[in-house]
Amino acid sequence: MDSSAVASTIRMLGGIARTSQLRARGASRMQVARAAERGAIERVRTGVYAAGLLPPDVRRAAAHGGEVGCASALRQRGVWVWEPDERLHVWVGPDARVHPHDGCRCVTHRDAGGAAFGVVSISRALVQCASCLGSEVFFAAFESAWALGLLTAADRGEVRASLPARFRWLVDIARPDAGSGLESLLRLRLLRLGIQLECQVVIAGVGRVDFVLEGCIVLEVDGRLNHEGPSLRHRDLVRDAAAAAAGYETLRFDYAMVIHDWPRVERAILARLQVHRAAGVRSGIPR
Numbered sequence: 001m002d003s004s005a006v007a008s009t010i011r012m013l014g015g016i017a018r019t020s021q022l023r024a025r026g027a028s029r030m031q032v033a034r035a036a037e038r039g040a041i042e043r044v045r046t047g048v049y050a051a052g053l054l055p056p057d058v059r060r061a062a063a064h065g066g067e068v069g070c071a072s073a074l075r076q077r078g079v080w081v082w083e084p085d086e087r088l089h090v091w092v093g094p095d096a097r098v099h100p101h102d103g104c105r106c107v108t109h110r111d112a113g114g115a116a117f118g119v120v121s122i123s124r125a126l127v128q129c130a131s132c133l134g135s136e137v138f139f140a141a142f143e144s145a146w147a148l149g150l151l152t153a154a155d156r157g158e159v160r161a162s163l164p165a166r167f168r169w170l171v172d173i174a175r176p177d178a179g180s181g182l183e184s185l186l187r188l189r190l191l192r193l194g195i196q197l198e199c200q201v202v203i204a205g206v207g208r209v210d211f212v213l214e215g216c217i218v219l220e221v222d223g224r225l226n227h228e229g230p231s232l233r234h235r236d237l238v239r240d241a242a243a244a245a246a247g248y249e250t251l252r253f254d255y256a257m258v259i260h261d262w263p264r265v266e267r268a269i270l271a272r273l274q275v276h277r278a279a280g281v282r283s284g285i286p287r
């Protein structure tokens with residue numbers, strides 16, 4: 001087998017392959033080594049070779065010893081994953097060796113199954129994400145994937161069945177219409193506080209608001225950046241005035257507060273709700 005045939009065999013196998021796979025298809029060790037020397041293929045690590053264009057994450061995961069998984073596989077599909085340092089998550093399977101490589105900060109996943117090269121399925125990535133990054137990150141990623149149209153009913157069932165039991169309720173309360181990852185996170189935290197809320201509520205004269213808590217507080221989470229200017233701020237103030245006229249109090253937080261300063265947000269919400277409850281402000285204000 002000449003060097004270009006070795007390269008096209010690797011491309012046929014998905015762009016990355018082990019020497020053993022190439023030998024099974026008729027390439028000798030010598031021919032593989034020669035193809036690498038000539039630059040027709042690229043050595044990823046001992047016994048693993050690539051040909052053609054390969055996404056950088058797939059290449060690094062192969063160097064580490066497996067497939068792009070968990071948060072990295074979700075991010076690659078555009079799913080919102082809340083992870084401050086965005087490390088590469090690699091699924092290597094239960095027994096595989098992990099290989100040292102330059103700049104390795106990978107998170108190694110050892111759940112059962114035969115890891116190869118490439119990117120894990122979205123269902124597997126979500127299941128990995130739950131155990132690796134916890135219930136809030138999983139929940140927001142699950143709703144984000146669903147909102148993007150990446151999860152069929154069969155996928156959702158598969159995720160639920162494969163999850164450890166303590167995470168399954170999150171699938172049951174998830175919605176397909178979350179507006180943002182931040183919204184998912186906030187909704188979960190409020191549910192855990194036992195706060196009754198409605199999402200994406202249309203209030204006459206105000207428009208659509210993110211959340212209404214117990215029929216009396218409008219909660220808006222601002223994901224915008226400040227440099228988007230005074231006109232939006234003016235619009236928000238007009239909305240708040242309209243909401244007040246309709247009998248609602250508006251609480252407004254930004255992304256940084258919800259993510260980095262949740263206790264402050266929680267105290268504010270609980271304190272205002274207590275005031276409303278004590279004053280006997282009823283839900284069911286006409287909309």
Ligand SMILES: [Zn+2]
Nearest residue numbers: 070089107132
């Ligand atoms: Zn992970």
Ligand SMILES: [Zn+2]
Nearest residue numbers: 064104105106
């Ligand atoms: Zn690594």
